[in-house]
Amino acid sequence: MAKALYRAEHNLGKTLPKELSNRVNELLKDHLQANLPIGAAGKTLRAAVVALPLESPALDIVQRESIEIVLASEVKIEKGEMTYIDVTKRLQELAETRFREGKLNQLEYNALKAQYDYMLTGHQRFNSFNKVEIVRKQTDVVLDALMVEFEANPRMRDELGSIRRELKKWSAGRDGQAADGAAVAKDVRLETLVSRLSEEYKARFDKQPEAFTPSQQAAINKALDGIKASPWVVRDAKGSPIPGWRPKQYVRLMQAFLGEGSHARHVESAAGDIFASMKEAYGKGPKAAKLLETIEGHTTDWVAEAGKTKAEKVSMTPLLEKIDRAITSAEGLSPAEAAGFRDLAEAVGKLEREGSYKGILTTGRKGGDVELFIKAPTSLGKTLLAYEGLLPYLEAEAAASGRKVMFLTFNTKLQAQAEFDFLAFNKLGSEVKFETYEGLKTMIAEGKTKGRSVAEDYLMLQDEMDAAGQQPALTIGMVTGRVSRLNSQTTALNGSNKGLQLSIETLNSVRVEGAEVQVQRVKSISQGLSPEHVPGETLVKIRGAADDALAAIGQLKRAKGPEEIRLAEKALSDAADVLRRQAAGLPQAEAEAANTMVAALKRMNESLDSRPSTHPEVRERIAAEMKDAFVNQHRLMLLTETVEGLARLPAEAKKARVALEAKIERLQKELAEAEQSSSEAGRRRTTLLEEQIEIAKTEKALVERFDGVDASARLFTVDSQIAAIRANQASGVRTSVNPKLERLMRESIELEAAGTPASGAKRAVVEARLEQLLKELGRKGGSNEPGVVQAYRAETSGLVKIEKAIGETKGRSSARPRARNRPPSSRRNFRRSRPTAPPPEAACARRSSRSARRRPPRSSTASSRSRRPSRPS
Numbered sequence: 001m002a003k004a005l006y007r008a009e010h011n012l013g014k015t016l017p018k019e020l021s022n023r024v025n026e027l028l029k030d031h032l033q034a035n036l037p038i039g040a041a042g043k044t045l046r047a048a049v050v051a052l053p054l055e056s057p058a059l060d061i062v063q064r065e066s067i068e069i070v071l072a073s074e075v076k077i078e079k080g081e082m083t084y085i086d087v088t089k090r091l092q093e094l095a096e097t098r099f100r101e102g103k104l105n106q107l108e109y110n111a112l113k114a115q116y117d118y119m120l121t122g123h124q125r126f127n128s129f130n131k132v133e134i135v136r137k138q139t140d141v142v143l144d145a146l147m148v149e150f151e152a153n154p155r156m157r158d159e160l161g162s163i164r165r166e167l168k169k170w171s172a173g174r175d176g177q178a179a180d181g182a183a184v185a186k187d188v189r190l191e192t193l194v195s196r197l198s199e200e201y202k203a204r205f206d207k208q209p210e211a212f213t214p215s216q217q218a219a220i221n222k223a224l225d226g227i228k229a230s231p232w233v234v235r236d237a238k239g240s241p242i243p244g245w246r247p248k249q250y251v252r253l254m255q256a257f258l259g260e261g262s263h264a265r266h267v268e269s270a271a272g273d274i275f276a277s278m279k280e281a282y283g284k285g286p287k288a289a290k291l292l293e294t295i296e297g298h299t300t301d302w303v304a305e306a307g308k309t310k311a312e313k314v315s316m317t318p319l320l321e322k323i324d325r326a327i328t329s330a331e332g333l334s335p336a337e338a339a340g341f342r343d344l345a346e347a348v349g350k351l352e353r354e355g356s357y358k359g360i361l362t363t364g365r366k367g368g369d370v371e372l373f374i375k376a377p378t379s380l381g382k383t384l385l386a387y388e389g390l391l392p393y394l395e396a397e398a399a400a401s402g403r404k405v406m407f408l409t410f411n412t413k414l415q416a417q418a419e420f421d422f423l424a425f426n427k428l429g430s431e432v433k434f435e436t437y438e439g440l441k442t443m444i445a446e447g448k449t450k451g452r453s454v455a456e457d458y459l460m461l462q463d464e465m466d467a468a469g470q471q472p473a474l475t476i477g478m479v480t481g482r483v484s485r486l487n488s489q490t491t492a493l494n495g496s497n498k499g500l501q502l503s504i505e506t507l508n509s510v511r512v513e514g515a516e517v518q519v520q521r522v523k524s525i526s527q528g529l530s531p532e533h534v535p536g537e538t539l540v541k542i543r544g545a546a547d548d549a550l551a552a553i554g555q556l557k558r559a560k561g562p563e564e565i566r567l568a569e570k571a572l573s574d575a576a577d578v579l580r581r582q583a584a585g586l587p588q589a590e591a592e593a594a595n596t597m598v599a600a601l602k603r604m605n606e607s608l609d610s611r612p613s614t615h616p617e618v619r620e621r622i623a624a625e626m627k628d629a630f631v632n633q634h635r636l637m638l639l640t641e642t643v644e645g646l647a648r649l650p651a652e653a654k655k656a657r658v659a660l661e662a663k664i665e666r667l668q669k670e671l672a673e674a675e676q677s678s679s680e681a682g683r684r685r686t687t688l689l690e691e692q693i694e695i696a697k698t699e700k701a702l703v704e705r706f707d708g709v710d711a712s713a714r715l716f717t718v719d720s721q722i723a724a725i726r727a728n729q730a731s732g733v734r735t736s737v738n739p740k741l742e743r744l745m746r747e748s749i750e751l752e753a754a755g756t757p758a759s760g761a762k763r764a765v766v767e768a769r770l771e772q773l774l775k776e777l778g779r780k781g782g783s784n785e786p787g788v789v790q791a792y793r794a795e796t797s798g799l800v801k802i803e804k805a806i807g808e809t810k811g812r813s814s815a816r817p818r819a820r821n822r823p824p825s826s827r828r829n830f831r832r833s834r835p836t837a838p839p840p841e842a843a844c845a846r847r848s849s850r851s852a853r854r855r856p857p858r859s860s861t862a863s864s865r866s867r868r869p870s871r872p873s
Helices: 002-010 018-027 029-050 057-079 084-100 106-126 132-149 154-171 190-207 214-229 247-258 263-282 286-306 317-329 335-350 382-401 412-424 437-449 467-475 488-528 536-558 562-584 588-609 616-640 643-675 680-706 719-726 739-754 757-779 786-815 824-833 840-850
Strands: 404-409 433-436 458-462
Touching (some): 002 018, 029 106, 029 132, 029 382, 057 084, 057 106, 057 247, 084 106, 084 247, 132 154, 132 214, 154 190, 154 214, 190 214, 247 382, 263 286, 286 317, 317 335, 317 643, 382 404, 382 412, 382 458, 412 433, 488 562, 488 588, 536 562, 562 588, 643 680, 739 757
Parallel strands (some): 404 458
């Protein structure tokens, strides 16, 4: 009741009478004080992380060294050979040693020290009530409440008094000591006392059932359960005490702060969870158990070998091929076991693509936004990790940035469960808003009508990001959350992006959709086979293989890399082989069904074989679609982006090109490894890798087209021009020479005229930039012929000379003293008597008529007419 009143006052804003409020705070004083130290430790840790520079190579090395120790200690913690407190103190000693050796500076050491203090303070919170005097105080509250409830029952009051006397005897002379836990001698633990009392009362209840009513028995058991849980602040929704972190929880939490660790260690840890679930599901079958043991052995060997290298990621191709051979050669597996091992191979294959995520100590530097994913198996206790492990740090971040904390989950049932857990964990003093992903999307939509972004008001703890909750989670915080009303330019860009995405997805979807149609046909035929004509065992195999083929098609549609595609196609091929063998043995009565099934399987293979790597016409068609999409995207960006956006284009293009070059190099290395294998899986992998390299090269060629975009280009935002681009017509007309070309040409001529050594060196640089720009304009359709360029240079040189002469004349005129005391008529006559020089505009016009045939190079976009560079009037 006190907790409910406290939350009503502090979280819901309800006003309580002063006396009642004081009484509530007095009752909850211990709970509130238990939450204060971890909150202060979170603020200290956050301040230490923000003080770090963005780049700390020495700290990165110690972080990886530390997480390796944590991962290596997990088994020892599970066996009880050491505790997570022992591991944390060992890490403290390591940080101090590296600091004394000069391998860490003060700021880096402060961050590690704050991290380990944070972990130890969390352990202290778990044990905040684990003192004899506090336990006695807590149990007095429980027993006093029952005394009031059974005030009219002298016998029950005597029983409760007996329990109180046992507790008083147990606690005599032990104030200040721990009441329970592994560190307390077994004979004086509170758990030992409560277990003894529970056994005694159970014996009495069994011996004299009439002496205690069911409600009295339940009251005594409730009192004993409350006494047993009294040393522990944190409890689950059922009231069971949580005395600290379990080994796997501790490892995940340390990874959240320090980072994931090396690739080999990550594979070892993640594969351990995969093998554990497989043993639970299929460990009883002797053949499945033997196969699982073989695969686990292969994985252990690979981890030992990969651990010897310091590379951030190590190729898993040899391990995946061994696993594939072991599963392929296995015999006697049931369909369910075979499907389970295919899923196992797919899960292990995904570990190759999981990058090492960086912990809070890295992403939080300089106040950066912390983006963290904790991938953990079911029932590990992710909610406890969120509330007790991450929430104190997030509260410190929220207080510093003026935001609040929100807990997001998939549906209202999980939302209610998360709220119940939050109440059970006794997080008094902490405020968290609970919402579903769909609820947040509604909040964002409402915020857009008011012109503000609701998502930016919260730091988010996001649960259940897989399955249907994944897409809303990934879209949170996108720019569209801030656009209250879309204009035509934004709509055009969004449409272009969508078209580009569809073009890329076509690489795999078209052939897979064609294969899916045939598999659906086979599935329908298998369901129509008559049990009267087909033996039961054969019918089960055909229908099971059809289901397997359909599942493999689903995997192929979701595949995101060569390894996933290879595994899915392997599963589909296995199912197709079974269907062909069984169709060949069908009786004459089902001959038509058998022939149709075989024909459908043949067409399925034809669809799958029409991949870009083996069919040049398919590859060229898709490349053309991608090229058109990129060109339209480029044109739209020229029309709708800002000058700053255009200036950023070359840098972004360079970044994308470097990334693609690295990707191509990595794929080529993997291709070299795959080509050394003579197995069917190796050949299949070679084909897939060649396809990925072709796609990456095409993307690289298209990305390079964005380099050299002129930030000072004219920006057109007319809706009619955007409509023309949508219709795949030419972009807006350019009515001037490329400004960058004009500027560079003028600068080169001026430096040449200066004739000094310094200007000569500068001119060489300018000429190199000018040559590069002319090449780029030539690739984009402009004219860069030597004669045209020379003519344009001569024209610009003449203009520069004229402008210089005009400037000198104006300077002399302004420096000459004006005539004074002269009649106005004489001044007019004097001006008439001077020789009349043509104005600059007229001189330029005459010069233009003499050189009308000499046109300057055109800019990168199509132009209906050319105009000379603008000149000062």
